[in-house]
Amino acid sequence: MKSLGWRALLVATCLVLIEAAVTAHPMTGKNATFVQGIQGPAVGPFLYLGAKHMVTGYDHLAFLVGVIFFLYRLRDVLLYVSLFTLGHSITLLVGVIGRVGVNPYLVDTIIGLSVVYKAFENMGGFERLLLIRPSTRIAVLVFGLFHGFGLASKLQEFELSPTGLIANILSFNVGVEIGQGLALSAVLVALGAWRSRSSFLRHAFATNALLMTVGFVLAGHQAVGYFLAGP
């Protein structure tokens, strides 16, 4: 049973990589005009854009809320967030530097499903319903890889100047981590305050069901976009 879940994830990974190999899907973005005018390294603007994307990108935030929902010890929080960071940094760098054209709709659909997955896990779905226990660490790492492709596709909306490309991607990446740190701190404070009350466990299930709804909405929105836009 356990290997079945992983096979599904593996298939999804392969699908995205195949998609990545055959499609290039440029989009127009809000900050595109500014970024396209940049020649050479621009650490500040890319730091800001990375942080802004993370703080305002509720898909990444929803996933992180799911990940740390039941993590009570700071050590665990750091471990899982590091795994997520490792995952998304790899694909962000590889995606942009290697000019991997991932379809943003497809990768954002999977990011939405990652929220569903995490919420389902928090609701005890895997253990009690499917009677499997997929590794939570590997799941965070693998979904981190998909989130990184999502970040890469956002950066690829811009026609990036090749001069200073590496410095700019790294700045964007560091900005993402800063934004993630800021958002996580806020979530941790809120969760910490809530956990001290008895209502936390009473509403934990419902909260994760709500998180799952958000995930389904995100995934559905992007999946329909994928079919409307065509590959």
Added chain:
Amino acid sequence: MAQSASSPSRLRIVKATALALLVAAVLLVTAILPAEYGVDPLRTGRFLGLLALADAGPRAITPRDERYRSDTREFVLGPYEFVEYKYRMEQGGGMLYSWQATSSVISDFHSEPDGAAPGYAESFDKREGSQAHGVYQAPFPGVHGWYWENPALRDVRIRLHTSGFYSAAKEYTGGNIIDHAISDEQ
């Protein structure tokens, strides 16, 4: 109560998952798809007035009712002289421009919004060089155009050609304002 959170029954998990999927589907079909993509299977987007949102966005073509103009003008600037040449344009009015100078000049494309304090201008393109070409779309109604300055000791000849949606041309030199007829040559 803690018990129910840590080990919910299988039925409860199935129900919650189904409900999450149902709520998401309803939100998507009734509001999100109509507003984001103009896909409106239940006509709820039309009812809620959401379809207009799907149409908004950058447009490749913006038809204008104004008269289409074109203009060519030449200026000769002596050592350290400057000139300003500007058009009256309405908001959203577009213009193609191209200018060339016989040697390097300092230029500044800037615009004065209607009703702004005297002397106030927004600068859009400052450069030093002997040519520039591009597209300008007026972000507000007002007068829009160039300042050129000859930074050297020899004379420089600047030739400007534009076409688009403007209604009047003015030249500013050392306190004088000259109204020019737009040439509208073919």
